[in-house]
Amino acid sequence: MRLLMLGGTEFVGRAITEDALARGWDVTVFHRGRHAPPEGVRSLHGDRTAEGGLKALQGGKWDAVVDTWSGAPSAVRDAARLLGEAGRYVYISSRSVYRFPTPLGLAEDAEVVDGSPDDGDVDYAAAKRGGELAALDVFGDKALLMRAGLILGPYENIGRLPWWLTRIAQGGRVLAPGPRDGGLQYIDVRDLATWTLNAVEQELAGPYNLVSPPGHTTMSELLNACIQVTGSDAELVWTAPETILEAGIEPWMDLPIWIPPGEAYDTMHCANVDKAVSAGLHCRPVRETVEDTWAWLRSIGGPAPRRPDRPAVGLSPETEARVLDA
Incomplete structure (x- = not known):
């Protein structure tokens, strides 16, 4: 299989x-050259936002293209x-394309x-929907839209998970957002990759x-897994x-992953994934995701990298202490 990874x-x-690569596929990676791709790929450089930036792709032949773009649909x-x-176009989209508030399940x-596929700079949801339409306009029934x-x-x-791991590794009393048995829907990036290539x-x-079935894990299971894999003496204060919310703490951003019960929670953590499961989706246990993420963080020997186009996440120590003291 000849794969072009944008x-x-x-x-x-x-x-x-x-x-x-592990499947033995012939992989070409098209990127701007800011980060080194995995060994074993053919590397092509270009900036798709610049005039003539796709020149390196001209004349190439691929069985499938996977596109992770989240900017302008154009x-x-x-x-x-x-x-x-190309034989098939896979666009890594988002469940943000659904109109809010979404129906339960x-x-x-x-x-x-x-x-619109012709849009320039628009908000994230419109950008992802425009990207979907761009793929459909050209590839039609050969376009796969992965709404992660x-x-x-x-x-x-x-x-998000790096923040929780780093904070819990520091130990002490940790502000843990309830309800502790609140179900979480997410997907391990490697399970996403496996399902995508199988598809x-x-x-x-x-x-x-493309996320885990509802209730795959809970906030309590996630945070306790962080304690176990880091060997921390942290005490979760539920x-x-x-x-x-009364303390002015922002869900999702100040306390990554967490959303309180309500419409936003129903949208993020209560989706129907029967279609993907029927097509072979398998999601590994939360402990494995947490353990491997912690191992990766230790291997890089420093803070986790962060995309420059995304804001920083995580609660400040001062705010956490204020709420815990209260």
Whole structure:
């Protein structure tokens, strides 16, 4: 299988690239050259946002293209048009394309936001929907739309699970957001990669929600796994959502991964993934995701990398201490 990976040096792109290499696929990675791709790939450089930036891809022949782009949809449009002779186009989209508030247990036929393949700088949801339309316009029933939710695992460059691991490794009393048995839906980046490449082999098309089944794990299981793998003496101080919100703490950003009960929680952690499960989705235990992410953090010997286009996440020590003292 000849695979073209548009972006393959960080997080999702890297996990897909490594999985493809392990399968013995012929992998070409197109990137800007800011980070080294995995060994064993053919590396092409270019900036898809610049005029003539796709020149290195001209004349190439690939069985499948995987595109992780999350910026202006016009960049997906231009790449898809240039690569229209490829066998299949996989666009890593997002469940953010669904119109909020979403129905409980939303499936792939839920209403989506407006978007256009010709859009420039638009908000994240519109950008992802525009990217989907760009892929569909060129590839039609050979376009696979991966509507991922929360993605965790090694190489994470957003900082959500790395923040929790780093904080809990420090020990002491840790503000733990309740309810402790609140279910979490996420997908390990390696499970996403495996399902994506299996889907390419199966010639699947159309949209798929790609996260773990509802209740795959809980906030308590996640944070206790962080304690276990770091060997920390941290004490989880479970705190009611109302107390956290009254303190001005922002869900998802100040306390990564966590969302209090309500419409946003139903959207993020209660999606229907029957379609992906029927097509072979398997999600590893949360302990494995946490353990491997911690091993990766220790291997790099420093703070986790963070995408420059995403804000920093995590609660300040001062705010945490204030709430715990209260």
